[in-house]
Amino acid sequence: MLISHRFRGLWRNTDFLKLWVGETISLFGSSITSVALPLAAVINLQATPAQMGFLNAAFFSPYLLISLFAGVWIDRARRLPIMIGANIGRAILLGLIPFGFYIGFLEMNFLYVIAFLVGVLTVLFEIAYQSYLPSLVKRTELVEGNSKLQASASIAQVSGPSLGGILVSLFTAPVVILTHALSCLISAYSLSLIRKPESKLEYQGExxxxxxxxKSGLHFLFTNSYLRAIAAQAATYNFFYQVVWTVIFIYMARELHFGPSSVGFVVTFLSVGALLGSLMARYFEKRFAMGPTIIASMFIGCGAYSLIPIAGGSSYMALLILVLSFFLIGFGVVISNIHVISLRQSITPHHLLGRMNASYRFVITGTTPIGALIGGTLGSLIGLHMTLIIGAVGTLSSLLWVLLSPIKSLYEIHDPAVQKSSSSSG
Known part of the structure; x- marks a missing residue:
């Protein structure tokens, strides 16, 4: 009886557990690559700030180029096979990086191509993934499901970056990326074990x-006051976040003189904060309601970037400041993401989920390659430190979108105002 009492809800949903395990393993590999790939460019290929900007832009440009078309396709097709195929494709592409390193073919142009193609498959996976979850669990279980996915992913990510830094110092960054390729294959296998049939997609007419x-997906996104506000906030945040992310690894390696292990240690605290945030997300929603929780967590996640430019002086003090900053970023962003994703999934009709998620991704991530290019350009022209200041101010300014929206008075997902807004937008 004690076991039965403890393992309730989605713990009893074996198909959700397969999705959960597969995604966690994949994200574990991804968290290692988040350190290994930029270090491969910075250490092995001596990349400049501008080249780092091009590398990040190559990965994120598919969100701008194909996400809207991908959303239409995903609304017309079964989503699980798309996720499995995307993972297998990413495994093959990532495996080409250590192969290119061993045959002496590894160069920045090669990384640009791989990053772009992996970005294409990541777009397909993410849109299908967020559109698939509501067909696997009940809508009343979405917050629980997204919280569990974020929690387990964060557990994997806690050790991933620091392990990635250690492995890079022991081996080489290109070889370490192979772990991400293997994790994608394991994830594909886990997803293939899901047995629940996907619900038949219902279209309104032919x-x-x-x-x-x-157009219908974009119309739904922009006419819903809740979706419009969170999309505008995320687009602004991602633009300036990428300005920071493009130069932060060069800043830590060349100006703060951090080695791979120290870089991995700092990035680990992004995941430590994310883990704590994922565990406390439901508590904050029940204690303070959804709207205030979203705004407060966004303020923490966006405001924490202001600590990064003041990291200087002794190596110990710089390390301490960056650890605090990355921890708060992870903590705030994950709490807001859990509730924002659940809100989007709950208020969107099932037949529009693919197009809504694609439109949302197009808007919020379409700004990312632009931010990466500008971050790289600014890093070359005005220096790394001034670029970090601009990025920090910009991320904080993204809060204006939600502060001027009805989100601040939102109590819960099933608030009548939310449902009315959804029906009037559809």
Missing amino acids: YKSVFREI
């Missing part, structure tokens, strides 16, 4: 043209 279906 298929429209691709561009008319894209």
Whole structure:
């Protein structure tokens, strides 16, 4: 009886557990690569700030180029096979990096191509993934499901970056990336074990043209006051976040003189904060309601970037400040993400989920390659420190979108105002 009492809810959903395990393993590999790939460019290829900007832009540009078309396709197809195929494709592409290193073919242009193609498959996976979850669990279980996914992913990510830094110092960054390729294969296998049939997608009438279906997804996003606000906030945040992320590894390696282990140690605390945030997300929602929780957590996550430019002086003090900053970023961003994702999934009709998620991704991540290019350019022209200051101010300014929206008075997902907004937008 004690076991039965403890393991309730989604703990009893074996198909959700397969999704959970597969995604966690994949994110473990991804967290290692988040350190190994930029270090491969900085250490092995002596990348400049501008080249780092191009590398990040190559990965994120597919969100701008294909996400809207991908959303239409995903609304017309079964989502699970798309996720499995995307993981297998990413494994093959990532495996080409250590292969290129061993045959002496590894150069920045090669990394640009791999980053772009991996970005294409990541777009397909993420849109299908967030559109698939509501068909696997009940809508009343979405917050629990997203919290569990964020919690387990954070556990994997806690050790991933520091382990990645250690492995890079022992071996080489290109070889360490192979762990991400292997994790994608394991994730694909775990997803293939899911047995629950996908619910049949229901379309209102016959298929429209691709561009008319894209328009319907964008229309739903921009006419819903809640979705419009969180999309604008995330787009602004991602633009300036990428300005910071483009130069932060060069800043730590060349100006703060951090080795790979120290870089991995700092990035680990992004995941430590994310883990704590994922565990406390439901508590904050029940204690303070959804709207105030979203705004407060966004303030913590965005405001923490202001600590990064003041990291200087002794190596110990710089390390301490960056650890605190990354911890608060992870803590705030994950709490807000859990509730924002659950809100989006709950208020969107099932037949529009793919197009809504694609439109959302197009808007919020389409700014990322632009931010990466500008971050690299600014790093070359005005220096790394001034670029970090601009990025910090910009991320904090993204809060204006939600402060001027009805989100601040939102109590819960099933608030009547949310449902009315959803129906009037559809």
